[in-house]
Amino acid sequence: MFSRQFEYLAPTSLDDALSALASTPGAKIMSGGQSLIPLMKLRLFSPGTVVDIGRIDGLGDIVERDDHISIGALVRHNQTASDPLVAEHATALGQAAAWTGDHQVRNRGTTCGAMAHADIAADQPAAAIALGATMVARSSSGEREIPAQEFFVDALTSALSDDEILVELRVPTSTNGSTSAYDKLGRRGGHTDYAVAGVAVWVQVTDGSVSDARIGVTGVGTRPSLAEAAASALIGTDGNDEAITDAAALVTDGITVIEDLYGSVEYKTHLAKVFTERALRQALAG
């Protein structure tokens, strides 16, 4: 529980943070510290330099801009969970943030940090995938946009490179007829703690039938991922119970489900189906 020695930097501008990252090999960003600090205390991860972005102004807001809402790098889980814009345009993300950890974690941890950390059982990444969100990554050499479904590469590995900061998460604003929902079984039961299996869905209903859909799954595989086959099966149906069940049956297609302390492959596959059904019913009812 005592980390190795490290340098601590607390720049007050994004540019300073980016240049510190670029010029210091092995430097790591810290936002809420809820995942980074425990790893450092256990000496499982020992960066030589920690760049704390917590004192940089302008990263803590949720705003509506053009065709999307923007969630800044320092927006905390509790802020995401209670924000009216999120509730309107990104219901699934708000639910996932509300069911992340406990109040202390939600008051410190950030939505963008949860993305960057890329835990295989984190909640909000599933919602980002289902909502078709975009990650905005910036380095001292420029900015690029990464679609959420390509962002989660492997366990604890995102598509960010070492010199990039995730400055913003963009979620498309909802149009008429689009809704989303998230449901999960937490490791402590109910909605509490990391997801044993969690499923976020986004559906667009046009003239009584599902014209578009995306499903994001977390907890069951080696990374949060898009369940393409299930979403395709739903598109074109009227979203009745049978269509939901048929689509849910395909939710782990293309996902390598792994066994852990919380469930066998069979159980987790089953849960992914159950929560796909539950989330779809919720989204289609809303």
Place this chain on the structure above:
Amino acid sequence: MTANVIGKAIRRKEDPALIQGKGLYTDDMKMAGMLHAAFVRSPFGKARILGIDASRATELEGVHAVYTAEDVRQLGPLLAQVAIGALRPLLADGTVNHVGEAVAMVVATDRYVAQDAVDAVDVDYEPLEAVVDLEDAASDRTIANDTNASNVIHVWEVGDADAVAAARATDGAVEVSVKMINQRLIPTAIEPRSALADYNGGYGNMTLYSSSQIPHAVAGALGKTFGLSSNNVRVIAPEVGGGFGAKLNYYSEEALVTFASRELGSPVKWTETRREASVATIHGRGWVGTATIVGTGEGKILAYELDALSDMGAYTQNFTVAIPLLGQYVAPGQYDIPIHWKVQCVATNAPTTDAYRGAGRPEAIFYLERAIDAFAREIGMDPADVRKRNFFEEFPATTAAGMLMDSGDYGANLDKLLELADYQGLRRKQEEARAEGRTIGIGLSTYVEVCGFGPSALAEGGFSWASYGLPAAFNGSGLVRVNPDGTATVMIGTGPSGQGHETTWAQIVSEALGIAVEDIQVRHGDTRDSPMGIGTFGSRSLAVDGSATSQAAEKVREKAARVAAHMMEASPDDIEFADGGAHVTGSPDKTVTWAEIAEVAYQPHRLPDGMEGGMEANAVFSPANATWPFGSHLAVVDVDTTTGDVTLLEYFAMDDCGNVINPMIVDGQVHGGLAQGISQALFEHAIFDEDGNLLTGSLLDYPIPTAGDLPSFTLDRTTTPTDVNPMGVKGIGEAGTIGSAQTVLNAVIDAVAHLGVTHIDMPLRPKRVWQAIHGNGA
């Protein structure tokens, strides 16, 4: 009785400091020149140590020493009261026998450097085959600790196998057997262990601060280890943030920091990290066994049998082997039934087990009460009715385990619980819910507890303190002193870790002397000024040390009455104490304050002829028997049969701990106990892989209960005093835990029995419940 303070829910005197974060714990202590210790611990379940190379560590700046077995071998192994099986060397000597066993101690200028040095000690291990599964270990296919000839190091057995055979042969007898695991748990006090040793070579004195439940016992044990007399050892347990039995051991780290302080001439502190706590501190429970009820179709139990294995871990520590014996004492529960009860103590390559809240009694009651439920289901009778049919009704009662139970009123207690919970109403709601597609279950359990350890006779059964260099029997004492300003100081030999002794003891003394609770300070935990005591565990403090304190207060009252009578020219028989002083019965304006009494008492020339000066008294109390609290609990659960997720909807507890001094503190003890028992049912499990690696070694994977995981409990009580101590009190520290795990389990089985499920092993994690319901490898 004059003051009416007993029975009041007075706010805890302890809390203002604690809730402001101003309580002082061992880790808060800082001393000039203080060094920090950290431990190199085994990464293997079992391995031979081929070599230890500490050269890289000793070269680091700030490292003062690295010690291994060679340095401390002469101090002998860790002392244990029931020294059956392999004892723990202070540092691993030649082999390691469980993950986390201490191999070397590093002492450095700060904790970070100490940890760097730990990482720099190279230990060359040859891994050996480990055994952690209890049944596998009991077969002796692999010996866990080569010091033992067999992994089965002891067998506890009581009762009458013939009586069980006779019951089986009875016409129409119904027999129900359930094989069950009562899983291994990691006691998780919010304050991990911590020890700070300060050896002063000038005075030849050793002072040890330690987060301990048993400061006097640790002082005795340190004296034995280091050849120091009582005058040269002082142990201080300052605030202790929870213990639950896990701090009821003299631990090797306490001996090792003491050793290092003596060697280096500097104070040395060690504070356990949370990860370390999960392998270096004792574990609890860890039983597997088959419980059998033989009975009639009308619910009469003809016999109860248990055949179980209990996990001791790799080494025997303080009461390791004696824990199942505590279970044996309560083996027949509240029932007047023949039993045959056998538990084999099995060594494994896992951390040592010892007392954990309830210690043997939750296990014993779990098997019994779970089996009774299964039996009731088999014969189609209401589980409450089966229990009532078999209760003891006359007290004192001698049980089939050979114990004498002091007092009880089991039927009335269970009836009151059923009324509180509206049992019939709940059964109706259960049916309605099922019609709506919801799966609700109602679970019951009764329990008896044996506690208030103090009876000298128990020392012969194994509960002796002799090996720590103390008097063998569990007696208690209390010292009451009235100060010249009329306030009182009470000194006790217990070692509370959150039980509110400062408040409860103040109430006892206030009741006797009429001194306000605010004017009474209760001191404990410093062996230099507390009277002899054993510590706080086994729900014993109030019944034993509390009784001693009430006797001491009584002695003070008698003397003060004589002084006051002398001052007011009245008869001592007419003196009453209230409102901070004494008055003469019938003449309320004739009063003297306690300060006035004390002023006279400390000046012997003003006392009646022949009376000694001073105003204090000590008493040592040895009860004739343990106490036998009891109660009954009821849980209501909702099971999501699609996911296996269990939600605890309601919990009702009807406990009986005899007379109550402070109902709020008693409720608090029940709350905490319930949380731990419920958590065993739903969450906690120390899981090892077959090589002995702990897979749940952090709080990420080992869920402890939080307020958010639990419903509001509904509590009530019945009051059946005991006559084995002057206050008629029993004990409540462990009752909640003893009653609760099987109550929740019985409720879950009640919910899903119609789906063909007969048993699910704890913890009832969703995956297990789902597997059981869906028949997939449960």
